[in-house]
Every structure is written in C-alpha cells, then in structure tokens.
Amino acid sequence: MPNITLSIPPDVYERMKKHKEVKWSEVARRAIIEYLEKIEEKFEISNDELLKMLGEDFVKDLESIPDEKFEEYYEKTREAEWKRLKSFTTRTS
Template sequence: MVVDMPNITLSIPPEIYEKMKKHKEVRWSEVARKAIIEYLEKLEKGGLEVSSKDILRMLGKDFEKRIKETPIEKYEEYYKKAREAEWKRLKSFMTRM
C-alpha cells in the first residue's frame, strides 16, 4: 500500500547545499526524515537537552553577533527589572492567600 506523505521545504546554507550535491548517491530526504523522527522521539521522551551553543547556532549568526555586541550592563539592567517584577508578582500572590 502506497501512502501519500506530505512534503516540507527545508532551507539550508548554500555551502552545505554545495557539499550535498557532491554526494548524489545519498537520499537526503531520507536523511532528513530519519533525523526528524529521532528528534521527535527524544522530545516525546523528555530526554532532549539543548545547550546554549545549540540555541545560538539555531538562532543564527546575526543574533549571536547582537548578543556579543550588547553591553553587559544592559543584561544586568534587564535582570534587575525582571527580578523586581517577579518579586512584585509573588508578593501580590502571597497577600491574596
């Protein structure tokens, strides 16, 4: 029985595409399908851990560059504001009890 499977479009960097073209014997759609299935299995088992380096790689070079160019003081300022907002939220929650 033949099953119609949905198609997806996948974007990859040009340099990776050029390398892939050199290996015409590989069924790249099958490689991608297997990688997606393995990733989903890990997600469903709750065993998928992503490092900060992985996240930066997924977000791209432009995002990584902006993070590195942002002064540490900006991050400290945001952290203080977030901490104060969380404290206010918890304080108001506790007073309602």
C-alpha cells in the first residue's frame, strides 16, 4: 500500500499523542475515502434526477430563458467551475 505524509499543526499533534490507542493512519485513510466519495458523488446524478430535485418551478424558469442567455450563463458557469477546480488543484498539490 502506498504511503503519504501529512502535515498537521503542532497543537493537533500534541492532542493526538494523548490518544495512543487510536490508529491515526486509519482515521486519515477513512476520512480521505469519505471525502473522495463525497466529491465523486456529485458526478453520479443524472440531469433528470437533478431537475426533479430542483422542482417544477425551476424547470419552468429554466425553459423560459432565451437560448442566447442560456449560452452566456453556461459559459460563465463553465469558466467559474474551471477556476474553482484549478484553485482546488493548486491548493491541494
């Protein structure tokens, strides 16, 4: 199994040392797995499921947007998402 190194603040390390019974690598492993599942989960919802969750009023509002405005909003959203993902990748690397 591959190993990774984590940096934590000194005060957290001191608190962890008080609980020698805890397998901290297992805690970190589970937290990473849960986080991955959480961020990967968002890509597993279908468009129909999403629209159903957002409700009929949202769908009506969405259908009333002119194609030109929709394309403009789409481009802005795509650019914002790219910046967010790029920022996230930069912070975690």
